[in-house]
Structures are given as C-alpha cells and as structure tokens.
Amino acid sequence: xxxxxxxxxxxxxxxxxxxxxxxxxxxxxxxxxxxxxxxxxxxxxxxxxxxxxxxxxxxxxxxxxxxxxxxxxxxxxxxxxxxxxxxxxxxxxxxxxxxxxxxxxxxxxxxxxxxxxxxxxxxxxxxxxxxxxxxxxxxxxxxxxxxxxxxxxxxxxxxxxxxxxxxxxxxxxxxxxxxxxxxxxxxxxxxxxxxxxxxxxxxxxxxxxxxxxxxxxxxxxxxxxxxxxxxxxxxxxxxxxxxxxxxxxxxxxxxxxxxxxxxxxxxxxxxxxxxxxxxxxxxxxxxxxxxxxxxxxxxxxxxxxxxxxxxxxxxxxxxxxxxxxxxxxxxxxxxxxxxxxx
Amino acid sequence: xxxxxxxxxxxxxxxxxxxxxxxxxxxxxxxxxxxxxxxxxxxxxxxxxxxxxxxxxxxxxxxxxxxxxxxxxxxxxxxxxxxxxxxxxxxxxxxxxxxxxxxxxxxxxxxxxxxxxxxxxxxxxxxxxxxxxxxxxxxxxxxxxxxxxxxxxxxxxxxxxxxxxxxxxxxxxxxxxxxxxxxxxxxxxxxxxxxxxxxxxxxxxxxxxxxxxxxxxxxxxxxxxxxxxxxxxxxxxxxxxxxxxxxxxxxxxxxxxxxxxxxxxxxxxxxxxxxxxxxxxxxxxxxxxxxxxxxxxxxxxxxxxxxxxxxxxxxxxxxxxxxxxxxxxxxxxxxxxxxxxx
Numbered sequence: 001x002x003x004x005x006x007x008x009x010x011x012x013x014x015x016x017x018x019x020x021x022x023x024x025x026x027x028x029x030x031x032x033x034x035x036x037x038x039x040x041x042x043x044x045x046x047x048x049x050x051x052x053x054x055x056x057x058x059x060x061x062x063x064x065x066x067x068x069x070x071x072x073x074x075x076x077x078x079x080x081x082x083x084x085x086x087x088x089x090x091x092x093x094x095x096x097x098x099x100x101x102x103x104x105x106x107x108x109x110x111x112x113x114x115x116x117x118x119x120x121x122x123x124x125x126x127x128x129x130x131x132x133x134x135x136x137x138x139x140x141x142x143x144x145x146x147x148x149x150x151x152x153x154x155x156x157x158x159x160x161x162x163x164x165x166x167x168x169x170x171x172x173x174x175x176x177x178x179x180x181x182x183x184x185x186x187x188x189x190x191x192x193x194x195x196x197x198x199x200x201x202x203x204x205x206x207x208x209x210x211x212x213x214x215x216x217x218x219x220x221x222x223x224x225x226x227x228x229x230x231x232x233x234x235x236x237x238x239x240x241x242x243x244x245x246x247x248x249x250x251x252x253x254x255x256x257x258x259x260x261x262x263x264x265x266x267x268x269x270x271x272x273x274x275x276x277x278x279x280x281x282x283x284x285x286x287x288x289x290x291x292x293x294x295x296x297x298x299x300x301x302x303x304x305x306x307x308x309x310x311x312x313x314x315x316x317x318x319x320x321x322x323x324x325x326x327x328x329x330x331x332x333x334x335x336x337x338x339x340x341x342x
Numbered sequence: 343x344x345x346x347x348x349x350x351x352x353x354x355x356x357x358x359x360x361x362x363x364x365x366x367x368x369x370x371x372x373x374x375x376x377x378x379x380x381x382x383x384x385x386x387x388x389x390x391x392x393x394x395x396x397x398x399x400x401x402x403x404x405x406x407x408x409x410x411x412x413x414x415x416x417x418x419x420x421x422x423x424x425x426x427x428x429x430x431x432x433x434x435x436x437x438x439x440x441x442x443x444x445x446x447x448x449x450x451x452x453x454x455x456x457x458x459x460x461x462x463x464x465x466x467x468x469x470x471x472x473x474x475x476x477x478x479x480x481x482x483x484x485x486x487x488x489x490x491x492x493x494x495x496x497x498x499x500x501x502x503x504x505x506x507x508x509x510x511x512x513x514x515x516x517x518x519x520x521x522x523x524x525x526x527x528x529x530x531x532x533x534x535x536x537x538x539x540x541x542x543x544x545x546x547x548x549x550x551x552x553x554x555x556x557x558x559x560x561x562x563x564x565x566x567x568x569x570x571x572x573x574x575x576x577x578x579x580x581x582x583x584x585x586x587x588x589x590x591x592x593x594x595x596x597x598x599x600x601x602x603x604x605x606x607x608x609x610x611x612x613x614x615x616x617x618x619x620x621x622x623x624x625x626x627x628x629x630x631x632x633x634x635x636x637x638x639x640x641x642x643x644x645x646x647x648x649x650x651x652x653x654x655x656x657x658x659x660x661x662x663x664x665x666x667x668x669x670x671x672x673x674x675x676x677x678x679x680x681x682x683x684x
Contacts, residue, residue: 077619078420078449107420109613111451113620136586138578152644156635164578174581176574226568232518232647233575235635236480236506239516243631244478244617246624251638271451271613275586277419278455282588289585293498293577296593302494305574 004328005320012037014331015052021338022056024088025067031090035121040321043312046186047122049327052334055088055120056342058263064088064118070095078103078110084117089268092117093126100272101133108277112270113245119143120263123163124177124306130272131165131173134287139163139177141268142242144254147181148221150231153208155221158250158264159185160237167275169287172313174294176305180234181222185260188214188222218260241269346670347662354379356673357394363680364398366430367409373432377463382663385654388528389464391669394676397430397462398684400605406430406460412437420445420452426459431610434459435468442614443475450619454612455587461485462605465505466519466648472614473507473515476629481505481519483610484584486596489523490563492573495550497563500592500606501527502579509617511629514655516636518647522576523564527602530556530564560602583611 006014012033019029032055040048058064068087072095074080080099084092096112103110123139130137143158161184163177179185182202191198192214203217204210211217224230242249247267248256257264275286294304323331334341348356354375361371374397382390400406410429414437416422422441426434438454445452465481472479485500503526505519521527524544533540534556545559546552553559566572584591589609590598599606617628636646665673676683 076449078451079620107418107449109420109451109453111615111620115624136582149639149642149644152639152642154642156638156642162575164574166578166581174577176571176578178571178574180571225571228647229518229520229522229567230571231644232506232520233504235516235639236508236518238635239508239632240478240615243628243635244615244620246621246626246628249631249635251635273453273582273586278421278453278586279588282457284588286585286588289591290581293580293585293591293593296498297491297494297577300491300494300496300498302491302573305570 003322003324005322007320008037008041008316011040011049011321014335015049018052018056018331018334021335022059023066023339024059027091028066028068028088031094032088035090035125038125039122041313041316042309044122044309046184046190049323049331050186050190051120053330053342054261054263056334056339057261058118058120060339060342061262063257063262063265072096072099074099074103078107079113080110081113081115083115086116086265087118089114089117089119090121093129093270097126097129100270101130101135104135104272104274105277108274110272112272114268115245115247116265117268118263118265119268122177123161124165124175126270127163127165127175127177128173130270131167131175134167134276136167136273136275137165137270139268139270140237140241142238142248142250142253142266143185144257144260144264145251146185146222146260147224147234148204148208149235150224150228153204154206155254156251157224157231157234157238158253159222160234160250162233162237166290167287168291168294172306172310174290174304178225180224180230180237182225183222185222188217192218241267245269345664345666347664349662350379350383350658353382353663356677357391360394360398360673360676363677364401365408365681366401369433370408370410370430373436374430374463377432377467380467381464383655383658384651386464386651388526388532391665391673392528392532393462395672395684396603396605398676398681399603400460400462402681402684403604405599405604405607414438414441416441416445420449421455422452423455423457425457428458428607429460431456431459431461432463435471435612439468439471442612443472443477446477446614446616447619450616452614454614456610456612457587457589458607459610460605460607461610464519465503466507466517468612469505469507469517469519470515472612473509473517476509476618478509478615478617479507479612481610481612482579482583484580484590484592484595484608485527486599486602486606487593488527488564488602489566489576490546490550491577492566492570495546496548497596498593499566499573499576499580500595501564502576502592504575504579508632509629510633510636514648514652516632516646520567522566522572522579524567525564527564530559534560583609587611
C-alpha cells in the first residue's frame with residue numbers, strides 16, 4: 001500500500017469523470033472539480049477528495065439539481081443576484097463573480113447574493129477569485145443547525161464559515177476562511193473516521209454536556225469559537241446570509257434536508273471592496289501599506305493565515321498531489337460504480 | 343458617601359458643561375455627551391462617565407481639534423466620506439449617517455468612511471442609529487497597537503472593535519459590539535484602578551509571557567479573542583478600516599500619538615445593508631423571519647447580546663442613572679477645573 005503522486009491536471013480528470021458519471025452537467029462537474037482538487041492541492045484535506053463521496057450522496061438523495069442552469073439578475077443597485085436553481089453553489093459563483101467585480105469597481109462596494117444553492121466547499125476559492133482582481137472580499141453562509149449558541153443547549157446555528165481576503169502584490173493573497181464553530185464539521189468527521197477523540201471544548205452531547213466523542217458530538221451540538229463573540233458572529237451570518245437574502249437559516253436548512261449527512265441547501269453572501277476606490281484622495285497606496293502590516297506580523301513570529309495552504313500548493317504544483325492507497329481506491333470505486341457506490 | 347440618582351437629561355447637562363468648559367465646540371460637546379451618557383445609561387461603565395477624563399486629557403494634549411468642522415463628500419459610488427478634520431468621530435458620524443441611510447436605501451448596500459477622527463466611544467450608538475432606520479449595519483475601527491497577533495510576541499493590532507446590528511420590529515435591535523481582544527482596554531483600566539488581578543488568558547507582559555497584572559498587561563500586550571480566528575478578524579479590521587480607507591493602522595496610530603493613555607486618531611468604516619432591498623423578490627419578510635431565530639435562541643436559554651444593556655436603559659429611563667459619590671466628585675472636579683483638572 002504505497003502513496004500515489006498525481007499531477008494536478010490528472011487528479012482533475014479523475015474527479016471530473018466521477019462527477020460526470022454521477023450525473024452532473026459539464027458546467028457543475030467542472031466547477032465542483034476545480035474546488036475539490038484545489039482543496040486537495042492545498043492540503044486542506046477536509047475540503048479535498050474526501051468530499052467527493054458526500055457530493056455523490058447528495059446527488060443520489062435528490063437534494064441537488066445536477067444540471068441546474070443558474071441565472072443572473074442585476075439592476076442599478078450594488079446587489080448582484082444569482083439564482084442557483086437548486087444546483088451546487090460553485091457554478092453560480094462563477095457566473096456571478098465577473099459581474100460582482102465590475103460592480104465593485106463601479107461603486108467601490110458591491111454584494112453578490114447566491115440563492116437556492118447547495119453549498120459544500122470552502123469559501124477561500126471564491127475569495128481568491130476576487131483578490132485576483134485586486135479587490136478585498138468577505139464571504140459567509142449558513143450551513144445547517146449543528147452548533148449551540150453561547151449559553152444555549154442544542155444545535156441551532158450552523159458552522160457558518162466566515163472568510164476574508166486582501167490582494168497582495170506578489171503571489172498569494174492574505175486569506176482567512178474559518179468555521180465560526182470551534183472546529184469545522186468536516187474536521188469532526190475526520191476524527192470520527194479515524195476513531196480518535198475530539199479535543200476538549202469542541203462540542204456538547206445531546207443533553208448539553210461536554211463531550212470528546214465525535215459520534216456524540218455529531219449527535220449533540222458543536223460549540224462556537226470565542227464563546228459569546230463567535231456566537232454573535234455566527235448569528236450575524238444567519239441574519240445577513242440567510243434571513244436578509246431571503247434564503248434558509250441553518251435551522252431551516254436542516255428542517256428542509258432532514259439529515260446532517262448531506263450537503264445543505266441555502267444561500268451565500270459575498271461582499272467585494274475596491275481598495276483603490278476607498279483610498280481615493282488619501283495618501284499612500286493601500287496595497288503597499290498592507291505589506292508593512294504583514295511584515296510586522298511575520299517579524300514577530302506570527303503566521304499569516306493560509307500560509308501553510310500556499311506552501312502545500314507550491315509543492316503540489318512542482319511535485320504533484322500525494323494520495324494514499326485508500327483514497328485512490330475510494331476514487332476508483334466511485335469512478336467505477338458512480339451513484340451505486342454511495 | 344451615598345449614591346446619587348440623576349435623570350438622563352440632568353447627567354447630559356453636567357457632561358455637556360464639562361465638555362464646553364474644556365473647549366469643545368457645541369457640535370462636539372453635544373455629540374460626545376450623547377454617547378458618554380448613553381454608555382452610563384446602559385450600565386456600560388467602561389464607556390460611561392469614566393471616559394470624560396480621558397477625553398479631557400486628549401484635548402489638553404492637543405491631540406484632537408476641539409472645534410473641527412467635519413466635511414462630507416459623496417459621488418455616484420456606494421461610498422460616503424466624512425473628513426472629521428482631526429475632531430472627535432461622533433460629530434462626523436452624525437453628519438454622515440443620514441447620507442449613508444439614503445445611499446443604502448438607493449443601492450441596497452453602502453459604506454460610510456470617516457477619516458482623520460479621534461475615536462474613543464463604543465460603536466453601538468452608531469449601529470443603533472442605523473437599525474433605527476430599518477437597516478442592518480456593521481462597524482469597525484482600528485485603535486492603537488496593544489494586542490499581539492496570534493503567535494506573536496508584542497503589541498501590533500489594536501483592540502479593534504467589531505459591531506453589528508439588525509433591526510427588530512418592537513423595541514430594541516439585535517446589537518453586538520465587542521473588542522477583538524479578549525477584553526477591551528477600558529476593562530483592563532478598570533481592573534488597574536480597582537487594584538484587581540486580570541483573569542488568565544487576557545494578556546502577555548513585555549517579554550511575551552502570560553500575566554494577570556493589569557500594569558504589566560498595559561505595558562505588554564493584550565491577546566486576541568478566539569486565538570487565530572479573532573486575530574484574523576482583528577487583522578481584517580486593520581486592513582478594511584485602516585489601510586483601505588487611507589487612514590492609520592493601529593501601529594501607525596500609536597506611533598503618531600506616542601502614548602496609550604490618550605484617545606487614538608484614525609478612521610472608521612461603517613457598512614449599511616437594506617434588508618428590504620436584499621430580500622426583494624424572495625419569500626418572507628426578513629424582519630419577521632429574524633424574530634424566529636431570536637426566539638429559538640432565547641428558547642434554549644441563550645441570551646441575546648446587549649440584553650443587559652437594554653434592561654439597564656429601561657431602568658435608567660424610569661428611575662434615573664445611579665452614580666457613586668466618587669463619580670459625582672470626579673464630575674464636579676472636572677466641571678470646576680476644566681482642563682486644569684487633568
């Protein structure tokens with residue numbers, strides 16, 4: 001049982017073939033493949049090929065429209081809307097992103113609303129698609145009720161990821177993307193699969209008592225990061241990226257889905273800021289000034305978020321992506337059996 | 343030594359007289375008085391009358407322009423700009439807020455940038471001024487270098503407050519407003535004045551070692567809330583509300599001020615969202631749907647942020663504001679001596 005090294009393009013071809021066999025239209029198969037392989041490439045295992053199986057389960061359960069054609073609506077406002085028509089969010093984002101970029105340049109600040117999507121990937125691929133256009137970006141979405149609010153006793157909030165990015169002149173942007181729970185649900189899933197106990201403070205069981213058992217945690221509730229502060233930010237995400245955009249909150253998404261084992265359907269909110277417009281008439285180039293801040297952080301031994309991810313990316317680009325024998329077998333199984341494998 | 347009960351209007355007259363005697367123009371004296379008395383009224387002691395003295399110290403040190411006339415600039419973009427001209431932020435916000443409200447209604451989303459201000463009050467009075475117009479709002483600003491980034495060893499980030507609000511149909515809005523440090527600098531100041539040790543995990547000393555001594559903490563660095571996640575959010579605030587708007591970051595503000603005992607000068611960023619515009623064409627009234635979420639939180643025993651503050655406000659409105667003999671003596675001293683008292 002040895003590891004396999006795959007070129008990025010080769011892994012893309014494998015994953016895309018699985019997605020096509022599972023019934024996804026070329027539009028969705030391509031968009032999903034790009035984010036899943038990007039996750040694996042960046043050694044972000046909880047968003048890598050491990051996700052393929054869950055994606056197929058969601059398709060098989062009929063909880064996502066595999067050939068949805070997202071539609072875009074715009075007006076004179078700062079809001080760009082994409083209706084994903086029940087499909088995966090990634091293709092909807094790819095449709096809306098160029099218009100969001102255009103609006104942000106025109107108005108300085110703009111929002112992309114994605115409705116009726118099934119979301120299961122990380123937010124950083126979207127953030128990086130915007131920082132590549134010299135914009136700062138913020139993204140957030142609900143998930144499904146699995147996190148107790150601070151002081152609460154059961155699942156209500158989602159793991160509600162919050163992501164932000166800032167363009168850097170040379171190479172990789174400043175990007176963070178994290179769950180507003182102490183840990184992402186995917187991380188707890190990995191502990192469960194590995195049969196390992198969770199760190200303390202990650203979760204409560206169904207009776208509201210602290211637990212380190214991944215099964216009990218998945219059956220109970222996760223806890224927000226940073227106590228009441230993280231809980232407040234998670235609530236803000238329910239309000240802005242659920243209620244405000246007329247899409248499902250995390251408790252509503254769970255009710256609609258009926259399970260926590262499939263990818264949830266809801267909406268997403270992405271804000272784009274044009275630093276050149278915001279800094280107009282002020283001294284100093286914001287892109288240059290930000291570097292001073294980053295250098296000061298690195299200078300005192302702090303790491304920038306995503307540094308490890310970018311290092312893995314550079315390595316994957318030169319050496320390829322390393323997959324274990326079990327992962328290769330899983331992919332081969334999914335490629336052969338399609339939806340019958342899940 | 344007994345407590346004094348003051349009607350809200352009476353405390354406003356006392357504080358405003360102090361501010362006028364200290365040389366503030368009526369515009370600034372009025373705006374500052376409103377936020378300081380609002381803090382005291384809401385039992386938010388670290389932003390109440392305790393702040394008057396620091397305000398006078400900042401004036402006396404010549405670090406704020408006491409009669410600055412803020413100016414407003416707008417164009418076709420989503421950005422409204424107010425140049426505070428070196429004055430306190432509060433009057434600048436009051437000038438910009440109506441235009442921000444108008445822009446948010448017009449475009450769905452808009453930003454108010456305040457430059458060249460001295461900021462020392464809480465952000466929730468600004469948030470509540472926007473939720474009162476049925477808008478959601480987000481506000482943030484740097485402060486001065488006093489917080490170590492996660493993994494770092496010394497002060498670099500500010501306590502960088504982050505605030506958000508959502509309008510509620512009856513009575514008080516959903517509002518949170520917190521420092522992205524574990525504790526606000528004002529809270530550490532209160533421990534210092536009371537001669538009490540800090541809770542564990544709030545700060546490091548000047549050598550980067552954990553400390554519970556308020557003096558050593560003020561001489562060293564505070565820690566961000568939620569480890570690397572809070573540190574990332576604090577960094578985002580430096581970037582968006584410092585670098586991007588062409589104003590000072592927290593390390594720059596400290597360099598410019600030369601001390602941590604006066605109110606810092608920098609900028610501020612406030613975003614306003616019109617839920618009615620964002621929800622257009624979607625099922626359900628967002629204001630009504632948000633109540634379902636709040637009821638579910640309260641139903642499982644969680645508190646909403648600011649609930650305690652609103653309870654104190656209701657009490658202050660019916661019974662008045664209670665001040666201790668030491669606080670009354672301090673106010674009397676400041677009213678009598680003006681800038682000579684600090």
